[in-house]
Amino acid sequence: MSYSASRLRTLSITLIGCLIVAGCAASAKNSIFFGKTEPPRDNILRYVSGSEPETIDPQIPNAQNEARICLALYEGLAEYDPKTSEAIPALAERWEVNKDSSEFVFHLRHDGRFSNGDPITARDFVYTIRRGLTPETGSRTASFAYPIKYAQAFNESDVLVFDSATKIYLLEKDFEEGNSQTLAAMPLSSLPFKSIAEEYPVAPAGNSAMDTAFHQFMHSPARLVLPKSEKDRKKILDKNPKLNNAVAGKQFVPVKAEDVGVEAVDDYTLRISLSQPAPYFIGMMPHQFFRVLHQKTIEKFGPAWTDAANIVTSGPFKLESWKYYDRIVVTRNPMYWDAGNVKLDKIIFYLLAENTTMMSLYKAGELDATYNHTVPSAWLDVIGPLKDFMDAPEAAIDYYNFNTTKGPTADVRVRKALNMSLDKKALADWRHVKALTAMTPDGIFPGYPQPKGDPFDPEKAKRLLAEAGYRDGAGNFDPKKFDATEIELITNPDSNNLSYAEFILAQWKQNLGVTIQLRPMEAKTFFKAQSALDYKGVSRTGYAADYTSRCSTKPIAQSIISNVINYWLRLNNCCWTRSP
Amino acid sequence: MLRFIIRRVIVIVPMLFIIVSLTWVLVRLAPGNFYSGEKKLAPAVEKNLREKYGLDKPWYVQYGKVLKNIGRFDFGNSLKYEGQSVNQILLRGLPVSATLGITAYLIALLVGIIMGTLAALKPNSWLDYASMTLAMLGISIPNFVLGPLLVLLFSLTLFWFPPALWNGFPSKSLVLPALTLSAIYIAYIARLTRSGMLEVMGSDYIRTARAKGLSERQVVTRHALRGGLLPVVSFSGPALAFLITGTVVVERVFALPGLGNYFINACFNRDEPLIIGIVAFIAISVLVFNLLVDISYAFIDPRIRY
Numbered sequence: 001m002s003y004s005a006s007r008l009r010t011l012s013i014t015l016i017g018c019l020i021v022a023g024c025a026a027s028a029k030n031s032i033f034f035g036k037t038e039p040p041r042d043n044i045l046r047y048v049s050g051s052e053p054e055t056i057d058p059q060i061p062n063a064q065n066e067a068r069i070c071l072a073l074y075e076g077l078a079e080y081d082p083k084t085s086e087a088i089p090a091l092a093e094r095w096e097v098n099k100d101s102s103e104f105v106f107h108l109r110h111d112g113r114f115s116n117g118d119p120i121t122a123r124d125f126v127y128t129i130r131r132g133l134t135p136e137t138g139s140r141t142a143s144f145a146y147p148i149k150y151a152q153a154f155n156e157s158d159v160l161v162f163d164s165a166t167k168i169y170l171l172e173k174d175f176e177e178g179n180s181q182t183l184a185a186m187p188l189s190s191l192p193f194k195s196i197a198e199e200y201p202v203a204p205a206g207n208s209a210m211d212t213a214f215h216q217f218m219h220s221p222a223r224l225v226l227p228k229s230e231k232d233r234k235k236i237l238d239k240n241p242k243l244n245n246a247v248a249g250k251q252f253v254p255v256k257a258e259d260v261g262v263e264a265v266d267d268y269t270l271r272i273s274l275s276q277p278a279p280y281f282i283g284m285m286p287h288q289f290f291r292v293l294h295q296k297t298i299e300k301f302g303p304a305w306t307d308a309a310n311i312v313t314s315g316p317f318k319l320e321s322w323k324y325y326d327r328i329v330v331t332r333n334p335m336y337w338d339a340g341n342v343k344l345d346k347i348i349f350y351l352l353a354e355n356t357t358m359m360s361l362y363k364a365g366e367l368d369a370t371y372n373h374t375v376p377s378a379w380l381d382v383i384g385p386l387k388d389f390m391d392a393p394e395a396a397i398d399y400y401n402f403n404t405t406k407g408p409t410a411d412v413r414v415r416k417a418l419n420m421s422l423d424k425k426a427l428a429d430w431r432h433v434k435a436l437t438a439m440t441p442d443g444i445f446p447g448y449p450q451p452k453g454d455p456f457d458p459e460k461a462k463r464l465l466a467e468a469g470y471r472d473g474a475g476n477f478d479p480k481k482f483d484a485t486e487i488e489l490i491t492n493p494d495s496n497n498l499s500y501a502e503f504i505l506a507q508w509k510q511n512l513g514v515t516i517q518l519r520p521m522e523a524k525t526f527f528k529a530q531s532a533l534d535y536k537g538v539s540r541t542g543y544a545a546d547y548t549s550r551c552s553t554k555p556i557a558q559s560i561i562s563n564v565i566n567y568w569l570r571l572n573n574c575c576w577t578r579s580p
Numbered sequence: 581m582l583r584f585i586i587r588r589v590i591v592i593v594p595m596l597f598i599i600v601s602l603t604w605v606l607v608r609l610a611p612g613n614f615y616s617g618e619k620k621l622a623p624a625v626e627k628n629l630r631e632k633y634g635l636d637k638p639w640y641v642q643y644g645k646v647l648k649n650i651g652r653f654d655f656g657n658s659l660k661y662e663g664q665s666v667n668q669i670l671l672r673g674l675p676v677s678a679t680l681g682i683t684a685y686l687i688a689l690l691v692g693i694i695m696g697t698l699a700a701l702k703p704n705s706w707l708d709y710a711s712m713t714l715a716m717l718g719i720s721i722p723n724f725v726l727g728p729l730l731v732l733l734f735s736l737t738l739f740w741f742p743p744a745l746w747n748g749f750p751s752k753s754l755v756l757p758a759l760t761l762s763a764i765y766i767a768y769i770a771r772l773t774r775s776g777m778l779e780v781m782g783s784d785y786i787r788t789a790r791a792k793g794l795s796e797r798q799v800v801t802r803h804a805l806r807g808g809l810l811p812v813v814s815f816s817g818p819a820l821a822f823l824i825t826g827t828v829v830v831e832r833v834f835a836l837p838g839l840g841n842y843f844i845n846a847c848f849n850r851d852e853p854l855i856i857g858i859v860a861f862i863a864i865s866v867l868v869f870n871l872l873v874d875i876s877y878a879f880i881d882p883r884i885r886y
Contacts, residue, residue, distance in 0.1 A: 036739075051845065055662035063617075135628040140615065143622040156624035303663030324664075324672055325837030326746055350745060352835035353845075356728065360743035364735050524612030524850055531620070 034386045036365030044346040048370040051353035052325050056306050058288035059132040062140035067288055069349055072317040072330050074291035077106050087282050091120060096204040101279040102187035105204040108268040113335040114294050115318040122264035127295045130257040141289045147278040149218055149261030153225040159252040160223050170224040175243045189273045193219040207266045214263050218273040316342045325351055377499035398542045407486045407536045413468040417461040420454050421511040427503050458511040479513035487537030493520035497540055592867050600650055603859045607852050614659040614850045633659055646856060655857035660849040666857035669842055677838035679749045681824035683758040688765035696773025711770060718767030727760040727833040744835040757834040761827060765819055769812055777808035817873030825862045
């Protein structure tokens with residue numbers, strides 16, 4: 001999963017921790033620290049963010065190792081708050097939101113500059129968002145911009161339907177299946193524009209009141225969008241005869257970059273129109289997909305624009321060198337608008353993925369900090385109590401899926417029994433994490449408590465299994481009747497995944513007397529087996545949040561319901577959070 | 581001789597074809613692809629990626645492209661690493677692997693021959709037993725165990741050498757990986773030297789040399805070593821090829837930016853062009869090295885003719 005706000009927090013906390021450790025503890029006894037505690041020679045942070053990045057083009061990759069490097073190199077309209085992870089002003093000094101959160105006006109700071117000295121204007125943001133959505137860019141995170149009007153249609157290379165006789169486009173609202181959308185249900189951004197004062201609780205200043213032609217286009221009802229490929233289009237048309245008739249003889253016009261709802265009202269005012277109300281949209285602005293890029297460099301060098309010789313960045317650091325598979329060095333960007341507050345001269349990102357190698361480097365004093373989850377599980381008992389171990393909270397969950405389509409786990413009683421025979425609290429205490437009963441941990445959103453879930457109750461678990469048919473003559477649960485070879489636990493073999501899995505298997509052994517096999521699989525083989533439901537019993541998933549909003553966890557809920565476990569929500573207390 | 585060389589060079593072509601085709605099929609059989617991961621991509625995003633990298637084309641078009649690329653020694657662009665060509669990556673990784681391999685090779689020759697000779701000069705003495713025990717250990721401890729053990733001792737306890745990372749040649753960071761890599765070869769070479777030397781030391785010309793009144797040192801260095809090292813020479817050719825191309829595990833353990841590390845990650849990433857590029861490159865190097873070894877035999881051993 002991609003960049004998580006709280007991981008940034010971890011980074012900054014770890015960083016501060018290390019500087020303090022390095023600065024004042026040189027004379028302290030080494031035994032209370034895991035690493036070497038000599039003060040560093042230079043003002044340089046030596047850090048590990050994971051393996052070699054796919055690219056440092058922030059709009060393409062979707063993993064965390066790249067995200068942390070992109071954070072140093074690029075700046076967006078907003079930045080993550082170091083404490084709460086919420087969006088705080090960055091290149092946008094302030095912003096206004098209309099009454100139903102379907103249109104946003106950003107006011108850019110006038111002193112924003114790229115690393116080559118070019119000013120950063122609203123036009124650069126328009127370019128950046130359009131470029132990320134262009135199908136040829138191949139962005140893995142383009143769907144983050146889908147709330148923007150026509151963004152999804154452009155990214156999917158869809159077409160609009162144009163009637164050349166009447167010179168008008170067909171509209172979506174005329175062909176809605178079921179009830180056609182009433183005017184009241186439509187977002188403000190798709191209704192005729194009245195006035196700034198009526199639509200905005202706080203009226204935006206300056207030119208943002210300007211009702212441009214593009215703005216009027218945005219405020220007109222959404223046009224009908226159809227797939228470009230004839231085959232896909234036919235599927236939709238066949239289902240909707242009314243639509244099929246209306247489309248006959250009409251012209252198909254591809255959705256263009258210029259149709260996407262981003263507009264530079266003037267040099268320093270950016271207006272973004274959404275296709276639906278989305279209060280969470282502002283929380284996504286710090287995401288790397290929305291961080292501003294330099295148009296001329298990208299157009300001049302193509303994919304080679306990220307080479308150290310060519311790259312132009314917008315963040316607090318610029319790229320000094322990238323030695324592939326070895327290290328990326330970023331150095332202070334003097335053009336950065338807040339350069340005065342950048343304390344580090346350089347950051348060296350060592351590009352490596354082996355946890356034990358990182359730990360060795362750290363212990364030998366070659367490294368100042370690493371990203372989270374790098375302490376191998378088995379070492380946690382030794383390293384956990386030491387002073388340079390940072391235990392910062394993180395919004396990430398681990399959970400186990402049951403395959404409900406075959407084997408014993410097709411029976412809800414078996415799933416409940418396996419769940420209720422796990423002492424999650426013991427696991428959580430052992431691994432410094434929190435036991436969960438739902439996807440959204442307590443405290444992430446005020447007033448959003450977790451459902452209770454089933455309690456730890458091995459006796460009831462045994463009764464359920466007996467009911468499910470695994471019983472002896474007396475009607476009691478008989479582990480011998482339970483064919484454990486029909487169930488296995490599959491996971492990708494990250495060392496921590498394995499130690500969690502072993503703990504869980506030991507619990508099942510201890511509480512139910514059944515021995516379930518662990519089958520570690522190479523990552524991509526595992527993901528394939530998992531999504532194809534090609535496994536017996538139980539599989540493991542992990543997920544980290546990208547931005548703060550209730551919606552951030554929605555995609556998993558969907559994917560679980562659609563392709564992993566149908567009854568998950570009824571049995572959803574098999575997950576917990578992890579911290580580093 | 582020339583005909584032999586030409587014949588061997590021509591054989592490389594079908595060999596390469598078979599190796600590349602097999603690799604391609606195996607990569608295709610492996611589940612998942614370069615963009616698959618824990619989180620599912622939006623369908624449109626996936627479609628854009630497939631089009632961008634030509635994965636939407638029929639298999640014979642894609643396979644044809646692979647063969648065409650090999651024919652031109654241009655392996656195309658990496659799927660995983662945006663904007664980087666496989667050739668660039670090979671050229672970056674090779675010097676690291678070669679430096680590491682050759683250093684380990686020299687260490688293995690030097691230490692192995694000395695150990696073997698000492699053992700052969702005093703057979704069944706404590707020196708002999710000690711050398712051969714060390715050699716046995718070198719053969720039986722796999723390098724993914726030896727590497728971390730050396731790190732534990734020399735980096736984390738004594739703080740003599742860095743536990744990982746690459747600082748070029750010469751540097752302290754080269755010591756532990758080169759030692760780890762050479763251990764098994766030191767062992768082989770020591771044993772080969774010992775048996776070769778023992779055989780030679782009992783032969784007639786050594787007795788003649790002694791009879792001439794040469795000192796024991798001269799007997800060993802001038803006469804015995806020459807004959808005794810023949811098995812080592814024939815072993816050392818393929819060993820060099822394996823050392824340069826067989827650095828995978830050691831590069832992984834010490835996080836070195838060599839071909840082996842790239843190769844492992846390419847496999848995990850399902851980065852097809854990179855996998856095929858590295859396999860083809862290693863295949864060509866092994867074939868060429870073998871050819872060179874065969875040619876060199878003709879010079880070392882006058883009995884061999886082609």
